[in-house]
Amino acid sequence: MSEVSEKVGAVSQSRYEQIVAELRDVVEQQTRGQFTIGDRTLEIEPCGPAAGRSRRGRPGRSRSRCGGWPRTSG
Structure with a gap:
Protein backbone atom coordinates (compact mmCIF):
# COMPACT_ATOMS: atom_id res chain seq x y z
CA MET A 1 0.00 0.00 0.00
CA SER A 2 1.44 3.44 -0.93
CA GLU A 3 1.76 6.18 1.64
CA ARG A 40 25.20 53.54 11.37
CA THR A 41 23.10 56.41 10.01
CA LEU A 42 22.59 57.80 13.51
CA GLU A 43 26.30 57.45 14.15
CA ILE A 44 27.03 59.60 11.09
CA GLU A 45 24.22 62.12 11.65
CA PRO A 46 22.70 62.12 15.16
CA CYS A 47 19.17 63.45 15.59
CA GLY A 48 18.32 66.62 17.46
CA PRO A 49 16.35 66.89 20.70
CA ALA A 50 12.98 65.29 21.31
CA ALA A 51 9.84 66.79 19.80
CA GLY A 52 8.13 69.68 21.52
CA ARG A 53 11.27 71.46 22.72
CA SER A 54 13.09 74.34 21.13
CA ARG A 55 16.87 74.47 20.95
CA ARG A 56 16.85 76.54 24.13
CA GLY A 57 14.84 73.90 25.99
CA ARG A 58 11.55 75.78 25.94
CA PRO A 59 8.35 74.23 24.63
CA GLY A 60 7.89 75.24 21.04
CA ARG A 61 7.12 74.20 17.51
CA SER A 62 10.37 72.40 16.87
CA ARG A 63 10.50 68.67 16.48
CA SER A 64 13.21 66.09 16.34
CA ARG A 65 15.17 66.46 13.12
CA CYS A 66 18.10 64.58 11.76
CA GLY A 67 20.65 66.61 9.91
CA GLY A 68 18.97 69.94 10.60
CA TRP A 69 21.58 71.47 12.91
CA PRO A 70 24.03 74.08 11.66
CA ARG A 71 27.51 72.84 10.95
CA THR A 72 30.44 74.23 12.88
CA SER A 73 33.87 74.51 11.38
CA GLY A 74 36.73 72.75 13.00
Missing part, protein backbone atom coordinates in the same frame (compact mmCIF):
# COMPACT_ATOMS: atom_id res chain seq x y z
CA VAL A 4 -0.29 9.33 1.03
CA SER A 5 1.77 12.45 1.69
CA GLU A 6 0.06 15.55 2.94
CA LYS A 7 0.45 18.66 0.87
CA VAL A 8 0.39 22.34 1.73
CA GLY A 9 -0.62 24.10 -1.44
CA ALA A 10 1.44 22.52 -4.20
CA VAL A 11 4.29 21.26 -1.98
CA SER A 12 4.74 18.46 0.53
CA GLN A 13 4.53 19.16 4.26
CA SER A 14 8.29 18.67 4.65
CA ARG A 15 9.09 21.06 1.76
CA TYR A 16 6.67 23.60 3.23
CA GLU A 17 8.53 23.42 6.56
CA GLN A 18 11.88 23.92 4.75
CA ILE A 19 10.51 26.98 2.94
CA VAL A 20 9.12 28.49 6.14
CA ALA A 21 12.44 27.96 7.98
CA GLU A 22 14.37 29.57 5.12
CA LEU A 23 12.04 32.56 4.97
CA ARG A 24 12.24 33.07 8.73
CA ASP A 25 16.03 33.27 8.37
CA VAL A 26 15.66 35.82 5.56
CA VAL A 27 13.31 37.99 7.64
CA GLU A 28 15.72 37.82 10.60
CA GLN A 29 18.61 38.90 8.36
CA GLN A 30 16.58 41.77 6.91
CA THR A 31 15.58 42.97 10.37
CA ARG A 32 19.19 42.92 11.54
CA GLY A 33 20.20 44.77 8.38
CA GLN A 34 17.61 47.49 8.90
CA PHE A 35 18.72 48.07 12.49
CA THR A 36 22.37 48.13 11.40
CA ILE A 37 21.60 50.71 8.71
CA GLY A 38 19.71 52.86 11.23
CA ASP A 39 22.46 52.59 13.84
Whole structure:
Protein backbone atom coordinates (compact mmCIF):
# COMPACT_ATOMS: atom_id res chain seq x y z
CA MET A 1 0.00 0.00 0.00
CA SER A 2 1.44 3.44 -0.93
CA GLU A 3 1.76 6.18 1.64
CA VAL A 4 -0.29 9.33 1.03
CA SER A 5 1.77 12.45 1.69
CA GLU A 6 0.06 15.55 2.94
CA LYS A 7 0.45 18.66 0.87
CA VAL A 8 0.39 22.34 1.73
CA GLY A 9 -0.62 24.10 -1.44
CA ALA A 10 1.44 22.52 -4.20
CA VAL A 11 4.29 21.26 -1.98
CA SER A 12 4.74 18.46 0.53
CA GLN A 13 4.53 19.16 4.26
CA SER A 14 8.29 18.67 4.65
CA ARG A 15 9.09 21.06 1.76
CA TYR A 16 6.67 23.60 3.23
CA GLU A 17 8.53 23.42 6.56
CA GLN A 18 11.88 23.92 4.75
CA ILE A 19 10.51 26.98 2.94
CA VAL A 20 9.12 28.49 6.14
CA ALA A 21 12.44 27.96 7.98
CA GLU A 22 14.37 29.57 5.12
CA LEU A 23 12.04 32.56 4.97
CA ARG A 24 12.24 33.07 8.73
CA ASP A 25 16.03 33.27 8.37
CA VAL A 26 15.66 35.82 5.56
CA VAL A 27 13.31 37.99 7.64
CA GLU A 28 15.72 37.82 10.60
CA GLN A 29 18.61 38.90 8.36
CA GLN A 30 16.58 41.77 6.91
CA THR A 31 15.58 42.97 10.37
CA ARG A 32 19.19 42.92 11.54
CA GLY A 33 20.20 44.77 8.38
CA GLN A 34 17.61 47.49 8.90
CA PHE A 35 18.72 48.07 12.49
CA THR A 36 22.37 48.13 11.40
CA ILE A 37 21.60 50.71 8.71
CA GLY A 38 19.71 52.86 11.23
CA ASP A 39 22.46 52.59 13.84
CA ARG A 40 25.20 53.54 11.37
CA THR A 41 23.10 56.41 10.01
CA LEU A 42 22.59 57.80 13.51
CA GLU A 43 26.30 57.45 14.15
CA ILE A 44 27.03 59.60 11.09
CA GLU A 45 24.22 62.12 11.65
CA PRO A 46 22.70 62.12 15.16
CA CYS A 47 19.17 63.45 15.59
CA GLY A 48 18.32 66.62 17.46
CA PRO A 49 16.35 66.89 20.70
CA ALA A 50 12.98 65.29 21.31
CA ALA A 51 9.84 66.79 19.80
CA GLY A 52 8.13 69.68 21.52
CA ARG A 53 11.27 71.46 22.72
CA SER A 54 13.09 74.34 21.13
CA ARG A 55 16.87 74.47 20.95
CA ARG A 56 16.85 76.54 24.13
CA GLY A 57 14.84 73.90 25.99
CA ARG A 58 11.55 75.78 25.94
CA PRO A 59 8.35 74.23 24.63
CA GLY A 60 7.89 75.24 21.04
CA ARG A 61 7.12 74.20 17.51
CA SER A 62 10.37 72.40 16.87
CA ARG A 63 10.50 68.67 16.48
CA SER A 64 13.21 66.09 16.34
CA ARG A 65 15.17 66.46 13.12
CA CYS A 66 18.10 64.58 11.76
CA GLY A 67 20.65 66.61 9.91
CA GLY A 68 18.97 69.94 10.60
CA TRP A 69 21.58 71.47 12.91
CA PRO A 70 24.03 74.08 11.66
CA ARG A 71 27.51 72.84 10.95
CA THR A 72 30.44 74.23 12.88
CA SER A 73 33.87 74.51 11.38
CA GLY A 74 36.73 72.75 13.00
